Amino acid sequence: MATEATDAAGKAAESAGMPQLDFSTFPNQIFWLVVTLVVIYLVLSKVALPRIASVLAERQGTITNNIAAAEDLKAEAAEKEQQLQKAMADARAESARVAAEEKAKIQAKIDAAMAKADAEIAAKTAESEARIAEIREGAAIAVKEVAESTANEVVAALGVDVDASAVSAAIASRTKG
């Protein structure tokens, strides 16, 4: 009779539209809830959470290590870069020095060759000038001779008896000017 009454009460609660307020099911729900929560807690605290924590820690460690390694490599690269820059600067200085040296040598050679050529040109010029002077002189003598002979011939053709020396003196005085 009593059970019937509680059943009726349960039915009444259901009839009111709220199975949530059917207290006859509470022990069942609470029991299974406690079982469920205990099982979840054990699974999480014994297996899942330590495992995930270790995976996360391991990953964090790997990332930290990789970052450190990357920093090292970066520093190394910077050092290499510096070395390269230094080597480049050295090479540039060396090449500039060699170029200057070579330039000086070539300049010296050019200077020598120029001096030699100048000297040769000067010698040739002097020679040529001497020859021109000679030719000029020769020409003057020839002109005088031709003038004398021509004057003598003209004088003879005109039938005037003139001393040859007087003719040459006259020509000399005329050609001088």
Added chain:
Amino acid sequence: MADAKEGGGLVFKPMDQFIVKPLFGDGPVGMFTITNVTFWMALSVLCIVALLVLGTRGRAQVPTRIQSIAELAYGFVYKMVEDVTGQDGVKYFPYIMTLFMFIVFSNFLGLLPLSFTTTSHIAVTAVMAMAVFLSITILGFVKHGFGFLSVFWISSAPLVLRPVLALIEVISYFVRPVSHSIRLAGNMMAGHAVIKVFATFAAVVWIAPVSIFAVTAIYALEVLVSFIQAYVFAILTCVYLRDALHPHH
């Protein structure tokens, strides 16, 4: 059912989904009877195991999809505990993780059609809320002795106001488990009942499109609510835990 309102051939039974009944046979519901509660709770346990244990089986440095979801859940709850309670609250993280995972999976499983939502029952949420309330109160007294009572004595307020505030604080402290449990159960129950009501309307031809659209929209809202309520339950637990660990404001 006696409560079924017969209106134009429509039978509204929005609350039938919440009835606890034996899984096998049709007997009375005793304490150890295997009921639909057992089934859906067991399913949530299996889902949690699948996600957090099987999903992380590979312990991969570069996580698989399931493992990254598990890590995301872990990081989410861990950060919440750490942010709200501080470093000394971290040792209670497994308890809060247990509550959060159970609630979030029960809520999501309850969204499957024809399923049973264990967290829509006040019996379930009240047990969890009372467990939180009692263990936190005991923890507070164990850690601080009677100094824990200073949680009610707001030293930053003017002296005259303190007794009044203390009274309010005491009342609000004891109301915590009530609001904590009813918030979750109420949200779950209301959403599912509304979905069921709209689904019943789908039987009427001319209103069916609206009804189906409404079911879809409310379903989307319920997915959000399912997660948010689990989050709210967990973060409130963290807040209460902080009070127990650091009662001095």
